[in-house]
Amino acid sequence: MAATRAKTALSAGSRELQTRLATFERALTRAMRERAGGPGRLGQALRYAALSPGKRLRPLLVLTACEAVGGDWRRAMPAAIAVECVHAFSLVHDDLPAMDDDDYRRGRLTTHKKFGEALGVLSGDALLAFAFEELSRLREQGVPDARVVDAVRRLGRAAGAEELVGGQALDIAAEGRKPTAHLVRTIHTRKTGALMGASLALGALAGDAPVRTVEKLHDVGVMLGFAFQIHDDLLNAGSSLGTLGKRVGTDVARGKATFPAAVGEKRARAEAARLMKAVETAIERTCEKPATLEALIEATARRDR
Secondary structure: OHHHHHHHOOOOOOHHHHHHHHHHHHHHHHHHHHHOOOOOOHHHHHHHHHHOOOOOHHHHHHHHHHHHOOOOHHHHHHHHHHHHHHHHHHHHHHOOOOOOOOOEEOOEEOHHHHHOHHHHHHHHHHHHHHHHHHHHHHHHHOOOHHHHHHHHHHHHHHHOOOOHHHHHHHHHHHOOOOOOHHHHHHHHHHHHHHHHHHHHHHHHHHOOOOHHHHHHHHHHHHHHHHHHHHHHHHHHHHOOHHHHOOOOOHHHHHOOOOHHHHHOHHHHHHHHHHHHHHHHHHHHHHOOOOHHHHHHHHHHHHOOO
8 A cells, every 4th residue: 555655646736747657657667577687586686676666756856857858758658768777776775785675665576575685785786778769769869869869868977876876885884974064965865866967857858958958957856855855755764664664763773864964853854845835936937838747846845755
């Protein structure tokens, strides 16, 4: 039940978001079943990790950003699949015993708990590689070659040592230490903000947006990611396994660098609200057709999982 709720939470109340989510789920399932194989149980582990029920926020950001700049959101589907695969890779590796050592994710056993630690590592590796294979399919949707190359560059940077992986390294190094607001901001914008920034940028690229708009939406996505992660920090402290779909209270138990730990819960909530307001304002000013993207941002701000 928790997994089902997580899957539908962001699209609830918006017919447009429900349509885009349902179309994405079909496309992701088809891609994973037709093109993401592997010997033995590797293919099963890949599909288990990628197709597990989730919010699908990042692929929805890709699709709604494409629409927001005036493009056909279906054109961005390969980028949406690629972003979700990068996200799934990061979750699989985050959950490993050497990282966050989590047993549950999205309301069910984590990939390494289901398939073993070795296949947890390998399935994450394979998901990252598959993401770029899928991203190259933007060309089949009519996206110009130069923009496909730019999309590959942006997603590669967002997933790599300068951003997502680097943020994880900083997160591990900060465990057990008194965090500062600056340190937590650095970790969160790398671990979470970078991929959300890439999500909006890739959607804008697929929608033929001007370079200035692509860059602006990238920056908006980074800001959204920071707000999202602050909210996640707050949920980890005060939710439940049944609602959140994963163990709660783990940040405090591990001495993780969270924004509430750095500045207090009251200031953390105020900062998340300020950032979300800034995101909404920037989208309204930047995009010509922002309605569906705005609905997604509003749902993100209201989420309880």
